[in-house]
Amino acid sequence: MTLRIGDEAPDFEAQTTEGPIRFHDWLGDSWGVLFSHPKDFTPVCTTELGYLAKLEPEFARRNIKVLGLSVDPVEDHTRWLDDIAEVTGHKPHYPLIGDPELKIAKLYDMLPADAGDTYQGRTAAMNQTVRTVYVIGPDKLVKASLAYPMSSGRNFDEVLRLLDSCQLTAQHKVATPVNWKQGEDCIIVPAVADEEARERFPAGWKTVKPYLRLVPQPGGAPRT
Known part of the structure; x- marks a missing residue:
């Protein structure tokens, strides 16, 4: 499926670094940022996850929940968190989804249906399209999406600015x-x-x- 602005964000169940979630229930009446990265222990994403951990209070006071995704398992995410804290000075406490069977990446059109059903043997380059930011409203509809190449660190200050704009439109x-x-x-x-x-x-x-x-x-x- 192809996700466009105005489409319902697909619901799913997943294991995360903060325990199991059902996405729509976890989001509740909050706004959400679902962002993905191709592989754990990669340099650009290490800097991104740390900076987003620093910004998380700014998202929280706007009633925005943050959720990360990688096709690696939760156990790898947990080990990676220490590296992120060491490199950036900020340890993520927002959930990171484990997607080792590639189900959610496919559900959100970040990998093709024929990509297989396991993370094993896959390189970051093979997962380069797992590199999207989705902004999702309390109504569970996609409000915006941004896709970045692996070599370009994402600007989460801009994501925050985008969310401020979306919330102004919704409220006023x-x-x-x-x-x-x-x-x-x-x-x-x-x-x-x-x-x-x-x-x-x-x-x-x-x-x-x-x-x-x-x-x-x-x-x-x-x-x-």
């Missing part, structure tokens, strides 16, 4: 312009007619074009 019916940062003006989405906009934004807005209406960021900083 505003979009965010190019290079938007926290506290900057937002755009009233075109689906909101002026009559509804007057109710939502009684202080008014700046009309740049009939289809481009700017308002101060509603809601202030991310909720705690």
Whole structure:
């Protein structure tokens, strides 16, 4: 299957470094970030998992849960955690899924159906497409996805910015312009007619074009 924005994120059961989970139940009414990496004990991913551990409080105060995935087994993940802590100074406490039969990687269209059914004998290069970030809403729908090559470390500050934008849209019916940062003006989405906009934004807005209406960021900083 091919996952697109607006599709339901497939549910699954899995073993993780924090115990067994059923994905939709584990997510509950939170937002979620499901991110994958090709193999444990790889250099770029070691730096990524440590930095994400550092950022986890920022995700948590926005009601966002973080979940990692690799096709290696949980036992390997657990051993890797010490390396991550040593290299980056931050030990992940978010769950890391073990997917040694490749089931979840296939379910999320990160590996083809004919990739086999075991992690054994597979190199990082063979798993290079297991390198995606999925942003998933409380409604269990995919809100965004980002795919990176193995050689490029992911920018999790940008993932956090993306989530802030998605949450603003969900809560206030505003979009965010190019290079938007926290506290900057937002755009009233075109689906909101002026009559509804007057109710939502009684202080008014700046009309740049009939289809481009700017308002101060509603809601202030991310909720705690």
